[in-house]
Amino acid sequence: MNNIKEFFNFLNLNFDTKRLLKNEKQKIAVMCYAKNQFNEILMLERFKEPFSGKLVPPGGKVKDNEPIIDAIKREFFEETGFKLNNLKLKIFTSEEGPEYYNWILFIFLANIKLENPEKKELKKCNEGILKWVNKDNLLKENLTEIDKKIIPYLYEKHGIFFIEINYDNNKKAKILNIEQI
Numbered sequence: 312m313n314n315i316k317e318f319f320n321f322l323n324l325n326f327d328t329k330r331l332l333k334n335e336k337q338k339i340a341v342m343c344y345a346k347n348q349f350n351e352i353l354m355l356e357r358f359k360e361p362f363s364g365k366l367v368p369p370g371g372k373v374k375d376n377e378p379i380i381d382a383i384k385r386e387f388f389e390e391t392g393f394k395l396n397n398l399k400l401k402i403f404t405s406e407e408g409p410e411y412y413n414w415i416l417f418i419f420l421a422n423i424k425l426e427n428p429e430k431k432e433l434k435k436c437n438e439g440i441l442k443w444v445n446k447d448n449l450l451k452e453n454l455t456e457i458d459k460k461i462i463p464y465l466y467e468k469h470g471i472f473f474i475e476i477n478y479d480n481n482k483k484a485k486i487l488n489i490e491q492i
Contacts, residue, residue: 315339315415318379322400324471324492331405336413341383342370343419344465345395351443353391353423354452358439361411361482365455366442368418383419391441392434395421401465401472408478420465457484464489 315328331337345353345368354366371386373379380398387395402418425431433441444452446466450459457476464472468491475488 314373314376314378318417321380322471326473326492330473331403331415333405333407334413336410337405337407337415338413339373339379339382339415339417340370341373341379341386341417341419342368343383343387343395343398343421344368345387345391345393345421345423346446347423347425347443349425349443350446352446352449353393353433354442354444355390355436355439356442356453358437362455364453365458366444366452367455367458369436369438369441371438379417383417387421390436390438391423393423395419395423397422402461402474403471404474404476406476406478408484409480409482412478412482418461418465455484457486460484460486 319326353369355369356366357363369387369390370383373382384395387393398419398421400417401420404414404416406412406414406416431443450462461474470491473490473492474486477485477487
């Protein structure tokens with residue numbers, strides 16, 4: 312939790328990190344909705360749980376004591392081969408539920424620049440299949456229900472949001488609380 316406290320201090324966010332921890336199974340993770348110069352978001356169709364078969368933004372687990380910013384840059388680059396620009400935290404969540412659904416998650420927005428715009432080739436990723444999705448069509452894609460609920464907070468609302476989420480045994484998400492920080 313020290314890396315979370317340091318990250319909040321860095322952002323000058325006044326938030327009690329004890330509110331994030333719901334159970335001992337929660338892992339800290341990061342993900343990023345990154346847009347290229349053609350208004351396309353880089354998404355990943357996952358091979359395995361959580362959210363197998365669904366499109367999610369690239370990301371992954373934070374290593375012990377790894378700074379949150381370093382984690383999102385590392386995870387995104389490992390999965391996509393792209394470096395993130397203009398990285399901005401938009402949402403952080405506390406999630407609990409069945410196995411694979413217990414997270415403290417940091418969701419970012421960023422830009423990525425295609426060096427060779429004629430070639431939109433994407434690298435192979437062991438987590439799933441990378442795909443470009445037009446930002447304007449994002450909600451029409453095969454996203455998770457929870458992502459469809461939080462996307463408006465990413466793109467239509469100003470500020471940073473804390474969202475508490477609970478998953479039932481069927482992995483159906485329910486938003487318990489949304490706060491602008």
